[in-house]
Amino acid sequence: MLGLAIGSFLNVVAHRVPAGESIVSPPSACPKCGHEIRNRHNLPVIGWLILRGKCFDCGEPISARYPLVEAGTGLAFVLVALRLGTDEQGLRLLPAYLTFAAVGIALALIDLDVQRLPDKIVLPSYVVLGGLLLIGGDGGALLRAIEGAAILFAFFFIVWLIAPGGMGFGDVKLSGIVGGMTAYLTWGTFLVGAFMGFLLGAVAGVLLMSGGKAGRKTAVPFGPFMILGAFAAILGAGELGDYYLELIGY
Template sequence: MTWVLYLGIGALGLAVGSFLNVVIHRVPRGESVVRPGSRCPRCAHAIAARHNVPVVSWLLLRGRCAHCREPVSVRYPLVEAGTAALFVAVTARFGVDPALPAYLYLAAVAVALAMIDVDVKRLPNVIVLPSYGVGVLLLLPAVLVGGDWSALVRGLLGMTVLFALYFTLTLVHPAGMGFGDVKLAGLLGLYLGWLSWSSVWVGTLAGFLLGSVVGVALLASGRADRKTALPFGPAMLAGAFLAVFVAAPVTHWYASLLTAGA
């Protein structure tokens, strides 16, 4: 039954990833994600349902539009497959838990925001701000089932702390990050705080570390210079999900080092 669950979640992730491709393309342009239906980004011809099967259609069409035969970016199937893989990983982490839908939602939002930030160096309010309310609503069933109100309180405190931290950093060094990063920090604080305070700190430190590593790599390769604006959202999101999966063992390992040293 576990494999049946994973297969179902993987299929859901593929479908969500297909929709996220629409979100990634249209939201920065201020277009509706509902109408019109999926179209070729080059010739604007409507994509038939049989040509819109996640990953499979791209492979069968050899990465080309069925109408104009122009190449279709490999990023489309990668977003679909990546979303499916992240959905399965999150399900393996939480199992059949009332909090699972909340973290699946965060996974979908993370994929969309990371790609949009890479493309246009923005984290759209239309995605980030409603996610605060959606996150709280999706976490409430876990509170009602488990009766652990402290997790929700910790999540709200984590949201406040990370928002305040990033807001302060923006005031101190405005060129270092944008206010979109501040708003994203609050959202991540909600989800990480729900898990534990160690998740908040591991996720935050991991985000800064990953951002620094990517920045140094781009500078060393000549693909960026000291004046190049680099998106920080993807590093924040990657750090947060790293914490979702490894914060507990990392904290345990660090605590064992302190105990051994004492």
């Protein structure tokens, strides 16, 4: 239920932050007729179904993206909660990783829309997520998170310097968050999270080019793949990285 409600808010964030608008006011309204959305129609997913995907006042179609984001955020919150568990340590970490899920979804949506990762979201996330990880009470894991954030940021920064057209500097700034949140759990999670981002981005690029929807020089937003790779690692794929590190005796 919390994820559904947050997902509804993320739709507002993804629409207004790139435009430089307030996420607090004015209330959400139909972009065609200007009528405010009624409270009974503002329920996540259910409101869209009740309205049958159209504005109550003018009949303007409402994108299916809105309920999909709400349902997707709800599912992401459930998966994070299941992954962390209900023991004391899991509950301590839950606020940090739910926040990371929300931030990640918002940034992925914005990057897909305008190919930009706004500093207004990325930079405060370092402070907020760092503070929430402190609640976990594990000094060793926190130190590992700091190291992971620094390592991945440095790697992305070097790549950006060598091939500045290959990625935006927003991706570099996001890499520190991805590195920290994955490394906090294990080094294996960190490795898989970093690798998966590049793998998913490469696969998507090949598919787009093979389908004639992109060329070799077409700009493809990388942020969503970084975030998706990090989530895959956090939700369980990171165990492959742990197994690999055990094999090499790390």
